[in-house]
Amino acid sequence: MSETDLPDDPPDESRVEFYGGRVMSALPLAIFIAWAIVQSGLLGIGDTSGLVIGMLVGLIVGMLFVKGNWKSYADVIFEGMTQRVAATAVVAWLWAGMFADTIQAGGFVDGLVWASSAADVGAALFPALTFIFAALLATGIGTGYGTAVAFTSLVFPAGVLLGADPVLLFGAILSGAVFGDNLAPVSDTTIVSAVTQDADIGGVVASRFKYALVAAVLALASYIVAGQAMAGEPLDVAASAGGGAGPLGLVHLLSILAVIGTAVAGRHIIEAVSWGLIVSVALNIALGLAPASAMLVFRSTSESGIAATLNGLPVLGSVIEIAPDASATVGGSLYTGALGFFPLIVLVLLIVGAAQVMRVGGGFAAIEEWLLEHVATTVRRAETTMVIGTAIVNATITINTAAEIAIAPFIRTLGQRFNINGYRRANILDANTSALGYIFPWGGGVLAGYAAMIQLPQQFDWFTEAMLANPAAVWPYVFHGWFLVAVFLIAAWTGYGLEYVPDRQSEEVARV
Amino acid sequence: MSLGKFFEGWTFRTNRPAYAAGDELTAYVTGYADGTAQVRIGDTIIALPDADDDLGDQLVRFRVTEFDDGDSTGTGEFLGVVEGDT
Structure with a gap:
């Protein structure tokens, strides 16, 4: 991602003016958020296409409040939709979707079920192990959404068969996605956090361990405890479902290794997942795991x-x-894997368009000025504002990378007013972005995982609707997300990990 | 990337960092009070009386000339704008 792809700081003068002032430029996003809360939170409808309509309605209503020529408003929407960050999310979803469905066609879940019964991993420990492996995968491939999709398609059914609590298991998957989204050098949120705060990506990742590890240890302990408390009995179908295919599907660990290996070697996510896809197709055909x-x-x-x-x-x-x-x-699998993400792709494009309206309309600038004057009056309060502000924006905007881009200029301005260095700012920004994007039912990571989950009843004869984890019930169980926010709140209050500009300056921004 | 980067900042940093006369620092000019450039580092404020009046949000170098530990304020001598920063 080059610097020219990133949005500029909020302009001093609004290019698009609204009746009711600058704050009205937030109307399209506000309508969308209200729609999302009513649809997914209150009515329990997890239909992403429904959210797309909410965003469309928001954009249309917002236009009615524009002063003067409406063309400028339309131009801003286009400007937002053509940002590179939207394309990054689209690409990650399409590729990860094809990959996950293809290794599933090759019996990877059967292999996992076989392995977990052979290793005698019971329902109690399964969520904790799922958290560890999801975290490793997400750190390797850098896409939390991809991890949520892959693990929900591949590991979730195996855990349900063993008797693990579906909601806790979904929470563990999302926690792993949070960990990787936060830490991975190839994660789009990591890249945005570093680039917008003028810090090198390697330095940002290195400075991130002191927060991520504290939260991960607490989360792991919580999954062990909760896993034991919430474990159920294995399903009767376990023997037939897992015993039929045996361990052969586990060769797809090689496919996953191909993705992680190439991603860690610094290759582009398209290249990395393409390699995994090629390996998985070859293995499926060569070993007879799945017909072409x-x-x-x-x-x-x-x-x-x-x-x-x-x-x-x-x-x-x-x-x-x-x-x-x-x-x-x-x-x-190539077709269904990619197809499952089409609604989300449309949604992310519209949301970044609406965020651009708010930026150009001065809504962001208005909030920033108010914060500096009334709330962020000391360094501790400024950091607390940065943590809570990032958390709130990400809790309300479905796509966390879009939310991160929206809040990044605030973090930079607030932080610089207290000479907080680039690493610290990037860490506050990314940790709370990663965490909150995977907690609430309208969060992009939750939706991505849930979109994969609702396909399970068609894929497995034994998987009933009753085994689905309700996305509105999962929020208390995304332990790593909550601990990460807590670690940063405590860090803001105590100065843990705080570094000032004169202490250490971040190096120049580089790709990886 | 050096391994040292992994171990930076594992500390609790004060909100009022203290400096001594003679310290040379690089930091952002954070605002102006009565026409005097201010560099706010955490809740410590160092005034730069000889700095220009158009340096807001610019990265500058300066030398601390006086520092009062009691109220965490000081004054500094402006040395220049750090090149390459806007």
Whole structure:
């Protein structure tokens, strides 16, 4: 990500003016947040496409309050939607979705179930182990959303089979995603936090351990305790579901290693996940874990003509099916993996558009001025404001990277007014961004995981609707997220980890 | 990246850092009080009477000339703007 891709500080003069003043530029986002709270929080409808409509309505209503030419408002929406950060999220979802569905087609869950019964990991310890492995994966691939999707698709069913509490297990997955999103050098939130605070990414990551490890130890202990308290009985289907395929699906650990290895080596997330995808497709076919048609299939209803001819061909024929009774469609894990994210992709594009409206309309600047004058009057209060402000923005905006970009200029201005150095500012910004994006039911990480979860009943015969974890119930169980916020609140009050500009200056920004 | 970076800042830092006359520091000018540039580091405030009046939010170098530990205030001699910072 280059510096030119990042938004500038709030402009002094608003390019778009609103009836009711600068604060009204927050109206589209405010309508969306209210919509999200009512839809997902109060009514319990986790439909991402519904949130898309909420954001669309917000943008339309916001336009009615624009003074003068509405074209400038429309231009700002376009400006926001074409920011690189939106594209980063889109790419991460599409690639991670295809990858997760493909290793699942290869029986990775069966392998995990086999391994956990062979190692005698009971329902009590499963959430704690899930937290550790999700944290490792997320740190490796740098996408918490990808981890939430992969683990919900792959590990969650295995844990449910063993009798682990679904809600606690979902919380453990989200906690691991928080850990990796916060710490990974390739995470988009890490990159945004470093670049917006003028700090080098390596230095930011190195300075982050003192907070992340404290929170992770507390979270791990909590999962061990809660896992024992909430464990249920293994499901009867465990033997048949896990015993059928045996350990062979575990070869997909190699696919995951391919992703982590290339990502840690500093390769782009597209390249890293593509390698994992290639390895997983090769393993599925070579070892007979899944036929080619399980990964990609063209289902035609026509019994004659080109479809029939192609169906007879040696290689191409394996991905073409003639099904007169079904509907004509494309299918397979590549297709379903990517398709599951289409609503979220539309949503993130609209949200970054709305955030740009608020930035250009001066809503952010108005809040910043008020904070400096009335709230952030000492360094302890300024840091507390930075922690709580980042937390609130991220708790209310679904996509955490978008929220982070929105709040980053505040953190920079508030921090610089007290000569708090770039590493510290980047850490406050990213930790609270990562944590709050995975806690509430409208958080992007929760939605991404839940989107994967609701597909499980179609994928596993034994998986019933009753086994789904309600996204509105998971918030108390995202232990690492809560501990991370708590660590930063205590750090703000006590000065733990605080560094000033004269103590140590951050180095120049580099990609990794 | 040196390993030392992993061990920086594992401390509880005061909100009023103390300096001594002669210390050379680099920090942001954080505002102006009665036309005098102020560098606020935590809750410590160092005034730079000889600095220009258009240095808000710029990174500057200065030498501490006086420092009062009691009320965490001091004055400094302006040395220059750090190049490359806006």
